[in-house]
Structure formats: structure tokens, C-alpha cells
Amino acid sequence: MSVVEVLFVLLGIVAVGSALLVVTTNQLVHAALWLVVCLGSVAGCYLLLSAEFVAWVQVLIYVGAVVVLLLFGLMLTRAPIGASTDLDAGLGQRAVAALTAGGLAGIVITALVDAFSGERIDLGGDVSTGSSASAGSALFRGWVLPFEVLSLLLLAALVGAIVLSRRDVGVEPEAADGGPT
Amino acid sequence: MPLLMPLLVAALLFSIGAYGVLVRRNAILVLMSVELMLNAVNLNLVAFDVWLRDALLSGQVFTLFVITIAAAEVGLGLAIVLLVFRNRETSQLDLLTELREEPSDPAGVGTAAR
Amino acid sequence: MTTVLEVALRIVLVLGVFLVLPLLVGQTEHKAMAHMQSRLGPMYAGGFHGWAQLIADGVKFAQKEDIVPAGADRAVFKLAPAVALLPYLIVLVAIPVGPGLVAQDLDAGLFFVLAVMAVGVLGALMAGWASANKFSLLGGLRSAAQLMSYELPFLLAAASVAMAAGTLSLPAIVGAWQPWWLIWQLPGAVVFFVAGLAELQRPPFDMPVADSEIIFGAFTEYTGLRFALFLLAEYAGIVVLCALTTVLFLGGWHGPFADQLGWLWTLLKTMVLAFVVIWLRVSYPRLRADQLQRLAWQGLVPVALAQLALTGVVVVVT
Amino acid sequence: MAGTQAIDYTALAPALVVAVTALGVLVLDLFLPAGRKVVAAWAGTGGLVVALATLLPLVGDTRRTFCVPATNVDPVSCSYVVDHLTLVFQVLVLAGAVVVMLLSLDTLRDSRIPAGEYSFLLLSSVAGAVTLAASRDILTLVVALEVVSLPAFALVALRRFDSRSSEAALKLFLVSVVSTAVMLFGLSLVYGTTGAVHLDRIASALARSDGRLPATVLGVTLSLAGFGFKVAAVPFHFWAPDTYSGAPVPVAAYLSVVSKAAGFVGLAVLLTRGFGPYADVWAPAVAVIAALTMTVGNLAALRQRSAVRLLAWSSIAQSGYMLVPLGSAAHGAGSVDAVLPATVAYVLAYAVMNLGAFSVVTLVGRHRPRNAIEDYRGLGRTEPLTAFALAFALACLAGLPPGLLGLFAKVVVFQAPVEQGVGWLAVVMAVNVVIGLYYYLAWAAALYARPAEGARPPSYRISWSDGLAIGITLGAAVWLSVLPRMVLEALR
């Protein structure tokens, strides 16, 4: 195994381990922090796969924005310090979920091994594929349309989030005539 | 590097995320589990992209899009979660039952027809 | 072997810069602020005009008792200062000081820098939440809200320069810089700098640590070294912000005798900007939360967008 | 800039007009005085009509734009293709959106929902739907699908102080993101095994491959999830009843018609243009989903007492019908093309009839917030025309004469499994159609029943926008019942 592979395995273990903690920890905020670890190590994986640009975008948007938003949400919904008992469904459902997830993993991995065992990623040679320049040019050479549509998506999400947070939207319950029963 | 290495990590992440979605009762935790699943997708895409040496860089561009979509989703999603919390003082999903099915009425619509 | 040595040397150098410059800024702040308020500032420590004041402070912090509140989430509480501080240390790696004088030239350097800086907010959030103190939590939330809203103009303004230079690499941006960009990118520069200040929660954007309302925000419960780390993070942040502004908008090492004295120019510009940071702190009162948000969304974002458009037009035309 | 893609603005015009109108509405809203915000909604409606007009020059030939150059294996592929299928769905989406906007006008006035933002969100979603119909690569498909969904979340939650509304939005949101994630994972596998993201290239790669690679099969199957959510197919249907009943009624109408149509066009495009060669893999899965969807939807609808919930469950069942032709596609690309028109026809017919039903339900909901079936009792005596419109729409949905539109649409759908030899699906559907009849008819009967003892028979003042919406849908339903060619031969 080369250095890159060793590093990748380590990062992968960290990613999977922290992901497991995300879904099993019974402390709300810790879940978000483990998510940071997981996302960070996935970003490391991108780096090792020579997708540098994607890696930094991952850090910038996921860690810098998404997780912060999540934490923000957790705190606004009064995440308690320490363990909560009501984060997970009952034992039965957990067992079912574990079986489902395990089965899913089994199926996916079997299919992947069947399809791709023996294939190798060639990381040598032209390493510029993941650079910002190549990503940028690919974006504007092949993917202008989804890029533009995405900008509408972002705007819509922004307006949506703002309008949902405005105080003057919608009739207050006491003002509503009759209201739903 | 063997292509399977990132793919396996991705498969595990995806399954773990799926487990979280099924098990978690808190809306924000479910959202986090979904983020894990999306990361699995991204890892897959990047790995395939590098492996295929895609001239269009479709995989990486797709990854960028997915990340952006995720950010937009989380932004709007949290606005909704907060809205629910403000109206309901909880973000536990199984406590949100105001819209559940009404108790069944054997006569049901039949009585309305009379 | 030489490469290992070189890397080690670079790291040591960065570490050194990281430790020295914030202290320098801190001391400048002490003195400049004092004089702006018709005071003298520290005069005793070290003898001449209190030059060793911050060192003395450091020693004092180190001696203080390290208190973790009983109700706190201990792990997160202890980790938070490091999370707040580390990103700035990492960012310094990518900032070019002179032609070819950079710890690590990254292809997507600008992106790297912005990405890593964005992680810093986590520190404040973690600290605020883990302290088990409502003032801390409020402070943490205010930090997060402020950082989220100022991230956008910050990025947009940076994007404008990247667009003008046609690259994301920081040395390349400096390389492409022309003096007339000072005018062309002026709105962007202002936006970048102001948004950066807000991200650092420096006055007048220090709502999250507003002492008259919420004591010291997220850092209320911190004592001793951990508290010192937060302070260090703040001053390191100033250095990083000023250095970045220098590199992106003020032409970095450009200036007379750039070949030999380039690094000096960079440092000089950085320090001048740092002084401006201090100056602003002394001159203006704190903004209210709503004013903060309004400034971001109704002031900086439109200006940044306009700058981006202007840059786009000029780039296409030339 | 060199190397960027050439853009055919004529082909793009409908989507562009809608998107620009959306932005324009947002800006216009800033300049409107507080009392006259509804003007923004008017502007939005106007924009939609203009967008409809811009479809006219596109009739006839196939236009492609946003193309990537050919490789040594693949020909030129394009991300945005306006062909007949695209046009049909764009017409549907835009026309449906116009009706929804008409229905929204009074809702906006009554409920203090900000008209500018509402129109913007709705138009954004419509722009996404219009784009979705023309998307021919998975990136654009996914992004457009999200553009359809995201504004819808906000629209559902717009009654801010109504906890039912926010709960509805949350459920919609969570199901959506989960299904999107599953779909994306599937698409990533497809990308890996085919090495392509343009649908035509995926199709040719799939056609080239010999045998059925499990990874591809898995990818194809998981890819259905996102669209399954959009069309409220089992097991991604849970959101629909709760969301419909929690959302403002016009938004529910939007979700059940325009957004669902968008889901179907995405599904149809993906399955037929991209995964066509794997029809033998996905068709049985779709068939099973279709059978489950219609059964679950119908059985649940039987128990409903609220009009909107009933429509929600019934629209789940209707989704099942729409999936039937796709589910009966057998081997080879030919059969896929053979069943597609049936789905398209049914979606079109469904849009007309369901919008018709929702128009009246919106109207009644304004006066009876509970909107129970009971509230419709005796409507036929006080509001004969409105009641007739609803009754006709219900008859169409049930597929009974005089609602010939629904009957013909069902016949078309039945034809697909019968011709492709998927008899069991046809039988399941037949049983379901009968179940469905029961609740549709019971509701229709309530309209003409004697009002309950002591109850005031409902009588409403109908605003002209509501009246217009009801008129348009009723007119379309009657017209298409007499001359169903326009719907049934939409693809020929």
C-alpha cells in the first residue's frame, strides 16, 4: 500500500467511525460535532483523490455553513447539555433499522465488489483534474444550465427561509376567524 | 488506489445515514443523517469521476451541485424546524401528530351521502 | 532530507509569525487605543512604555486557575478554544508574504483560506453551548448568526478579486495585481474588510461579546489559558484578515523595491490595516443586532454583488 | 468566453420567462404599497401566460441546446432538449400554474400571506418544473427537481402561526430530502457504471453492456426514489395527506398537480430516455410500486372525512394509475416508447380533473375551514354550477360517464398492461378503480343530498378569480371529455 492508500484507509475509518457516532450518540450537539469530524475526513478523502477544489468547497460549505446552521438550529431548539433519552426510536425499531441498514450495506457492497473489484484509480500523471481551474472550466463548458438553475434554487431557498422567519407573515391564531378545528 | 476503497467508505456512510434516518426522532438529527447519505453520494461521485478521468468532470461538478443543494435544503429545513418548534415547542418527529389520520369512521363518507 | 528540513523550517516560521504578529497587534491596540482616548496605556511592564505587557498578561493567564463550570459539557468546553484558534494558524500557511515567499502555494488558495476560516465559528458556538450559561449560549448564537450573515459578502468580495485575477491561487492573485485595481476593487475591498471585521467580532461588530448585556458572550465562563487562547484567536484573526486584505486588494508585496523588500511591504500593509482595525474599534459605538443584520444584507451584499458585476463587465471588456 | 456552450434562447424562453418573472415579482413587491401586494400575484400570472405564449414557436421541431461535444464513443449530447414530450409537459405545468395562481389570489388576500414572496416561490417552483421537462442529463434533472421541491416547502409552511402548516412542511421536507439522498446514491452508481450523465449516453452505455450488472440494477432502482417521492408513490407517500391538509389549499392543488406532473415528467424522461434498455429491470419494480400505491391510496381514501385529505389519498391512488403504463414496459426500447403516451395522457387528464376538484375545494375551504365532506352537503341546491363542476371533476376522477375524460384516460392506461401482457397489474388496477369509485361517488352524492337537519346549506359569493379557475377547469374537462384527442394523442 502506498502512503496515499494508508492515509485514505485511516481517513475512511475516521469518517465511518464518526458517522457511527453521529447516528448513535445520545447527545444532540455531540452528534453535530461528530458530523464535523466526519465531513472533514471526507474532505480529506477528496484531497487524496486529487479533487482539491471539491475538498475545499466541502469544508467551506459543509463544515462552515451547513453544520453551523445545524448547530444553530439545535441550540435554538434548546439542545440540552448531556445525554437525552428521547433521541432514538424504541429498541424494536432500532433493531429493524439496524437490520435494514446492514442489509442495505450488504447489498450495496456486494454489488460494488461485483462491479468494481480490481479496478484502480490512477492518481499519477495529470493531477490537475481536481484543480479549481479545471473545475471552473468544466462548470462553464458543460454545465452552465444546471449551474444557472442552481442559482435560482439558492435564491428560492433564501427567500423561503426569510419569509418563514418573518413575524408579519400569516394570521396569528387569535386573529384568525374560526381557524382550523 | 483501488476504486473499491472510496466506494466502500461511501457505502458504509450511506448505510449509517440510512440507519440514522430510520432511528432518529429529532428532526435535526434526521437532517444530519441525511447529510451523511449525501456525503456518501459525493464520495462515490468523486471517486468515479477520478477513476473515469471524465473529460466533462461530471462527477466533481455533480458533487459541487449536491453540496450546494444540501446547503439550501438545510437552510430552508432549519427555518421549518424552527417554525415547528416555535408553534409546538418540540422538534421530536413522533410528537407531531396533529395531522395524523382521524379515527376511522365506519360510516365515513357514506353518511355524508344520505 | 532537505525537503523535510525545509518543511520544518517553514512550519516553525509560520508558528513564529503566528505567535509574534498577534502580540504585536495586541500591543499596538493597547497603546494606540490609549492614546486615542488620551491615555498612555501600559507603561511599566518591561520598562520602556510597557512593551512586555502582553507577555505579562500571558504569564498571568497561565497562572490562573482553570475553571470548568459544573454543568458544562466538559469535552466540548475544553475543545472549543482550540477549534477557535487552529483555523487561523492553518490559514497563515497559504498567505504569501513576498514573491515566492509562502509556506504552501495552494492551487485553490483563496478557497482554502476562506474554507478554513469558516470553521472558526464552530469554536464560538461550541464554547457558547458547552458553558451551560445562558449568556454564553446567547453569545454563541449571536456569533453564529453574525458569522453566517457576513460570510456571504465576505465570499462575494473575495470572488470578485478572484474573478479579476482569473485564479484562486493567492500568489497568483498578487502577481496579477495592478495599482489601478485599488480603484476598481475598492468597493469589494471595503466590503471584504468590513465583513471580515464582523466575522472577527471586533468592535463595532462585537455584539456577540457585548459586555454590557451578556458579560463576555461565549467566553464568559472561560478563565486562564483557555481564555487567553480565545483572545489570541481574535488577534490572530486580525492578522489573518489584514494579511488577506493586503494580499487580495492592496497588492501584497507590490511597492518600490518589491524584489528585495516585498515581504516588508506585505508586513507593512498588514500592520497599517491592523491599525485601522484598532482605530475603528475606538471610534465607533457597537451596532445593535438588527443594525448588524441590516448592514450585512442591505449594505454589504448588494455592494458586493455590484462589485462582482462590475468586475465581470470589466473582465469581459478588457 | 471560448469553450462555453451555445445557447438557444428560443428553446429556453419558457423557463427563462418564468424565472425572470419570478425575480421581477420579487422586485416589484418592494415597490408596491402594503395594500396592493396582490398586484405581484397578478404580474406572476401574467408572466405564466406569456411563458405559455413562448411555447408556440417551439411546436414542431426538436430543439437542443447546452450541448457537449461528441466523443469517440458518443455523439453530441445536450442537456436541454425541447421535444414533443417536453412541450406537452410544459404546457401542462404552465397552464396548471395559471389556475393555481388564480385560486391563490383570494387566499393571499385573506390570510396575510405575503403575495410577492408567495408568487416568487411558486414561480420558482414552476420554472424548475419547466426546466425539468426539458432536462436530459442527470445533473440538470436533479437540480431542477430540487428547484421544484424547495420553494414548495416554504409555500406549505407559509401560514406561519398555524402549527399544522409547519408540521406539514416538516414532513414534506424530511421525506423529500431522504428520497433525494437515496435517488442521488442511485444516480451516482449509474454514473459509475455507465460513465455518463447525459441520458442518451447512459442509454447507449446500458445498451452496450451485456448482461445485467447488479450495481447498475441497484443504481437504477434507487434512482426511482426521488421521483417516487415527488409523485407520492408508496413508500414515499406519507407526506401527501398531511401536507395537503396542512398547506393552504391552492398550494395543495399545486403539489398534487403541477409538482406531481413535474415528478412524472422527470420519471418518464429518466426511465425512457435514460434507462430504456434496462426496462426489464425497472418495469417490474415500477409495477409493484404502482400496485401498492393505488391500493394504499384508495383504501386510505375510503376512510377520509376531510375533502383535502380525501383528495390527497386519492391523488396517491391516481399516481398509481399513472405508473401503471411505465410498470408494464417490457423488454426493449420499443415497448418503452409504446407505453409512455399512456402515462402522459393520464397525467394530462389527471391534471385537468384534479385541478377542477381543487378549485371547488379551495372555494369551499374559504368559507368552511374544516373542509369536511359533510360541508359539501346540499351544495347542489344552492350552488348548482359549482357543485356540477365538482361533481363532474369527481366523475372524471372516478372514470365514470359523464366524466369521459377520466374514463378514456383509464382506458388508455389499461391498454398498456393488457397489450404488454402484464395482466395482474391490469386486474389490480381494475379492482382499485372500483374502490376509488366508491368514495368519489359518495362525495358527489353528498353534493346533491338533502342538507342535514338544521344545517344551513352552503351558499357562497364567488369571486371572479375563483370563478374563472373553476370555469377554466370545468370547461377543459367537458371539452376534453367530448374531444379527448388532445389529451390522448398528446404524444403523437
Place this chain on the structure above:
Amino acid sequence: MRLPGAGLAKGLAVTMRTMTKRSVTDQYPDVKPELPPRSRGVIALLEENCTVCMLCARECPDWCIYIDSHKETIPAPEGGRERQRNVLDRFAIDFSLCMYCGICIEACPFDALFWSPEFEYAEFDIRNMTHEKERLGQWMSTVPPPPAVDGRAERPKELDAARKAMEKAAAPAAPPAAPVEAAE
């Protein structure tokens, strides 16, 4: 019409101008401040004048004055009858509470309390901030003479007393004699 941002610039200008000007800071521990006369530094007690009337303690808004006393019977002089008088046992001011309002001084009908400009009496222990009557008495020597109300008026008693005390003190070169002794 004002230029936008003019106010901001003005603010910056003010601070910058201030910075370039010389600071007017007193280098206090090195250079003693020149306090104006009648600065309110500390409160001095002229014990002899105190009759334990308790007015000061009652008027004190902070309740920082503590007074203890007992009655003493003075044996009757010839022909007279015996008298009683109050003897001051304790008079203390807690300067950690005192807010230097000066009401006690105003209130004292017998001129037993005085302002002294002395201010350097910081302590390491808050308990030591409570000055007992001895300490309060010592402050008496720092009390400046009151200004003359009228230039041609006869010299105030305090001045003579003070000068006498000084002279007395100068002779044995002892520590400054308490004005207490000189008061009579």
C-alpha cells in the same frame, strides 16, 4: 446636504487627532496628583467634638458609620449635682461602603467630621477598609484649613490650633502631633 459617511469620517478624525495630541495623563504613583483643595479623599474625625449625637450615623445613606458609646457619671463638683455625659467608645467608617457623599459632614452639628484630600489608603483586605476612630483621628492632620469666609475676619480657630500643634511637634521632632491635642 451631508456627504454619506461624513459622520463616520468625523469620528475617525476625532480619535486620530486625539492620538496625535499629547496625553494629559498624570503619572500618578510617580508623580503625585495635584488635587484641588477640598477634594473628597477620606473623612477625618475630631473625636473631642463628637457628642455621640448619632446624627451622622442616621443620615448616612449607606449605613457605613458605626458608633458605640456609654454613659459616664461625672462626680458632682462642689455644690453642683453630678452630671452624665456620653463617652465615645467606637467610631468607625466602612470605606468599602462609603460613597463619599459627605452628608455626615454636613449633618454634624459639632464640627467633628472633616473632609481630607488624602486618598491613598487602599488595602489588601476589605476588612481593613473599616477605619476605627484612631485612624480617623489621624486623618485630622491632613485636613486643610477652611477658607476664610471674610478676608478681614479674625483667624479661624483651627489655624491657630494647627499652628500650635505644628510648633509643639517641631520641638521634640516627633511624629506629627495629633491636632486632637491641640484642639483645646
Place this chain on the structure above:
Amino acid sequence: MSDLLLPLLLAVPLAGCVALLVLPGRTADRFALPIGLVATALTMAVALWSVFAATPYNASWVPSLGLRVQLGLDGISDPLVLLTAFLTFLCIVFTVRVQPEAGRVRALVGLVLLLEVGMLGTFLALDLLLFFVFFEVVLIPMWFVIAQWGDDTVPGGRVRAANTFIIYTLLGSAVMLLGILLVRAKTGTFDIAALTASGGAGMSSNVQVLVFLALGLGFAVKTPMWPLHSWLPDAHTAAPTIGSVLLAGVLLKMGTYGLIRIAVPVAPQGAEVVAPFLGAFAVVGIVYGALACLVQRDLKRLIAFSSVGHMGFVLLGIATLTPVGINGALYANVAHGLISGLLFFLVGAIKDRHHTSSIAELGGGLYDRMPRLGGLLVFAAVASLGLPGLAGFWGEMLTLLGAFDPAPGLNRGYYLTLMAIAGLGLVLTTVYFVSLIRRVAQGQTAPRWQQALLLRDATPLELAVWAPVVALVVVLGCWPKLLLDATDPAVRMLLGG
């Protein structure tokens, strides 16, 4: 002109219906009955004219489905079309005198006109899908007629009865639609004439069985064949008089007509396989219907169950697959349409006057109280049990004859058994009708009716309505050739010979 006659036949009642719908409220309310009368009378006239002069009509409607508006008349449909037009007209006339309790004459007339469109269309259609469409058209009006104007004496109420009716029928027709589509998938056409001519070409034997089963199920529910009949008693009992008349007189015929017109000729091999089972069910239906009638306590219900038995004969005739049997079936069809229509009219009249149709409550003595009504009831009952010389006789007679000599390929011994059992059913039928006459018509009037003032005998208008029916029953009973001449050539053509 003559090729537009058939569309005109459909257009006239439809125009009436639309006129009632769109005319402003007051006018339409006042003119509801006149409009209905004019429309139905015109329809009858056009129907008569059509029988002699019409040529097939053929136009495209929905090309993508292959749906064409193909209308035609032949010996099989002639009598049914006339019957339909006739009975509908009578129903409207009847309504002039007997206003429904629930009021809303305008809606009722409109619905009956719509019903007529559906019924006529069913008998005229020569396109499978068009046939299906018309087959379905009758459902909603009939549902409304039962649910809104019916009475609640049936268990579960009239709405439940209406629902049962529509659900059963729809379940059948949904399966039938699948059969139709299967035919189209295999042969590529909906054209009944072409399909009849090709006689199942293009469909394998198995497919034909499937087709016949699918189509047959739809028709069997409508007919109704035992054991799919259970909707019928409730629906008949709950329906208002004219609803029952049309239901028994015409709607049931649509099922048997479909079997003869479509199922048998389109899938002859399938028919051959299924026919023995059909015969068995038919015979069971005959016996079951008769036995059920014996225990009924309600007059209307009794007549409803008698329909099950009568339709059993029709089915048996079809199951023989011989010209004789099918002619018999058609004959029985028409006869039953007239007779049971008459019976329901009469029972409706009785119920109108007594406000009950329970046999026990009515008691005997109808002759006494209302001689004309009693006499007509006895006449109808006797006609229904198949007295020679009346219309009912020939249908049953021919049917049994057909079973005596079934089509080649069918097991004759088996059919002889069926015939024997059917004969037994005939006897039972006689038993219950005679017992009915004895219990209702003869004997003493119960005390409770003696005081009743409103027990009027049949009015002139009622008599005017019923008289033509009585006359036709007699004419058909005495002169079977009139009908058989019309049906026989058509039947032979259907059976491919």
C-alpha cells in the same frame, strides 16, 4: 338522412337532458315534464323509424384509442331499442300522475333521459369501447335515481342499496374493460361487426376463454347471474317505481344483450368452454330465484327475485349456443322486460296506495278493493310464470328446447339434466306466483285497509300507461313470429352460420 337517424336517436333524449340542465331554474322546473314527454315521445318515434329505415352510422371519435362512433341496428337490437324507448316513455307518462315523494321532478326527468341515452347507446353501439362507454353511462343516473328518490325500507337504506348496485356493476365492468382491451390487443380492432365476422381469429383458445370470462363477468353481474345477483333485490326494492321498471325492464337486458352480441361471437371458442358452467349457474339461478321467491315477505322483493329466475332462463338459452336457444333468450328478454316492467308498475301502484309492500301487511282482498289493479296484477303474474299464449311462454319454451339439443361440441346429457332442473324451476315459479295471487289478490281485505279512503283503483292515466304493455304481452304471446322473424337471421349470423 337515414344514416343520421341513429345519432339522432341518441341526440333527442340527450338534448332533452341538456335542456333541463341549462335552462334557468324556474322555466325548467315548470317545463320539466313536458320536455321529458316530448323528448321520450320523439325518441320513440325516431326509434320506430330507425328500425325500418336506419343505416349504420360510422365516424371516428378518438383515433388513438381506435374508438369509433359505430352505430347500427339489427334483429337483435331492434326489439330492445323499441322496448327501451317504449318503457322510458311510459315511465315519464307515469311520472305525470305519480309525482315522486322526494320532489325535484326536473332532476328526475333529466336523469331518466340520460339513462335512456345510455341504454339506447348500449344497444346501438357496434364498437366495443363505445359499447362500454354507454354501458357505463347508465350507472350514475341510476345510482342517483335509487339514492335520491328511493325509499329506505331496505336493510341499510337506499344509499347502501344504490352503492351495492354501482359497486357490483362497476367491478364487473372494470373486468369487462380488461377483456375488451385484451380483444383489442390481440386483434387490433374494436369493431364488433368485424370481430363477429372473424369469429375469434387472432386469439388463441386460452385467450378466448380469458376474454369470454372477462366480458362474461361484466355481463353476468348486470344480468344478474347467480351468485352475482345479490345487488339486485336491494336495488329493486329501494328504487322508486320507474327506477325499478327501467332497471328490470331494460338494464338487466343490457347484460344478456352483451353476452349475445359480444361475448359469444367474439370469443366462440371461449364460449364453448365456458358455456356448460354458464348453463349450470343459470339453472342454479332459476331454482334459487324460485326458492327465494317462496320465502319473500315483500312484494317488490319477490318480483326482484323472480327476475333472477327469469334471467336464468335467458342465460340458459345463451349457454346452449344454438340459434334456438339464443332466439329463446332474446324472446325471454323482451318478454321479461315487458312483464316485469308491468309488474313493477303495478307493485309500485299498490305500494303508492298502501305505503307498504309487505305481503303480510297488505293481506288479501285486492280484487275486492281494487278490482282493476288486482286483475292486472294477476294477469302480469300469470304472464310471468309463462302461461302459454302470453309472452313469457315462448322464451322459456324455446330456451328449454335449445337445451334439449345444445350446440355440437357441448355435452348433451349434461344439458338435458340442466333442462330438467330448469323445468323444475318452472314449476316452482308457478307455485310462488299462484301463492302470491292467493295471498294478495284473493281473500278478504284486511280491516286496516277497509277504512282507508285513499285506496283508489287504477286511474285512467295508469291504465293508459299499462294498457299498451298488456297488449304487447298478449300480441307477443300469440304471435311469436313477429319477433322471431326479426331476431332469427341476426342470431344465425352471429353464430357464424
